[in-house]
Amino acid sequence: MFLVRGVVVLAILFAVALAGRLYRSWRAGVRDDRPAHPLVPASLLAGAARTWVVFTSPYCATCGPVEDRLRASDPDARVVKVDATREPHLAAAFSIRSAPTVLLADGAGNVTARLVGAEAVDSYVAARYP
Amino acid sequence: MAAPTPIDPRGPRFNQGVLATALLAGFLADWRPVVPAFALVLLAGAAFGPKYGPFLALYARVIRPRLAPPRELEDPRPPRFSSAMGVAFLGAGTLAFAVGAPGLGWALALMVAALAALSATTGICVGCEIYLALARRRPVTS
Incomplete structure (x- = not known):
């Protein structure tokens, strides 16, 4: 169960990093x-x-x-x-x-x-x- | 109505970082009291102001004096609205735990954790964006 929860947490962190990267490239400056x-x-x-x-x-x-x-x-x-x-x-x-x-x-x-x-x-x- | 005093935006980001870390750690350990506890933490800051939020106060009193001044300040209303949304989600999560639906409780808590982590690491505050979208739609009275 702990392993499953760890995978969920890693998936959330990965999704957050991906969303941040996409958002920044979408909004990037000029x-x-x-x-x-x-x-x-x-x-x-x-x-x-x-x-x-x-x-x-x-x-x-x-x-x-x-x-x-x-x-x-x-x-x-x-x-x-x-x-x-x-x-x-x-x-x-x-x-x-x-x-x-x-x-x-x-x-x-x-x-x-x-x-x-x-x-x-x-x-x-x-x-x-x- | 006059705009409230601007705040150091790093304070709410620190608060969100602690929130995300605590909720994710609580989920890993299946320690459910973290959800109502942080609902109360967010409620204190959202309802009464930054100095009543434990981690906002910790940032203001201990961390900020050791940092350079902020490059920019921000209006406190969008992050307070965001905190209020967090209170609603964590409150609903607490209710879900109480009625025997831990899956729903953790799902709501993890949504808050994900958005808090996003805000803490990138500065993208979804709750603040919702506040601003609502502010653009309402009539201006001042």
Whole structure:
């Protein structure tokens, strides 16, 4: 019986490790090529050639620093903050699952990059705006 | 309503690590009292706040002072909701043991152990994600 229980425990630990690995690879950072995004609304773009849309939540401790980082690194771009809990339809339209999630949109509203998490933003910005 | 004071996210992760280890060890040894005992441990933290959870308090008083400051803080409500879900599952498991269904009792406890291990080792907190999904759906009053 102890052996059976040991196998069950090992199976659980293996499943946990596998789930963690799959989840991390699924969420891993930069996704430049997701085709399914709708256009970013013109009200957010406000005519800018390039707009960073930062999806935040009231629970997000890293969203403020991310926003500051974007403003400092890309001063020519517009940076707008969207509280996903106050704009649930917008969050749902862009499949926002966690904060911060950052979208980079061109002047026509096409999403050209999607960054999930502060680390992804840091690495993306460091690579393109050194 | 003002957001509560953010917490060090490593505290709940430590708590979840202890929980997962204890439940898995209890299952290995077929020691059923571990299930109601940890239901009470989670209940204390979820109902009254982190300083009343024994392992959260242990982390705050003994372990955290020996570590570097956290890189980020988190809202305490999602992990408290997650703990409340754990209380519900472990409470149901305790009930299952009491009515003579140990298989169901251990199944519920092992679900909690698996999710706690996942959270402790990877930071993926399923209960927190459920809380956030619910928070996105409810009307904003503030």
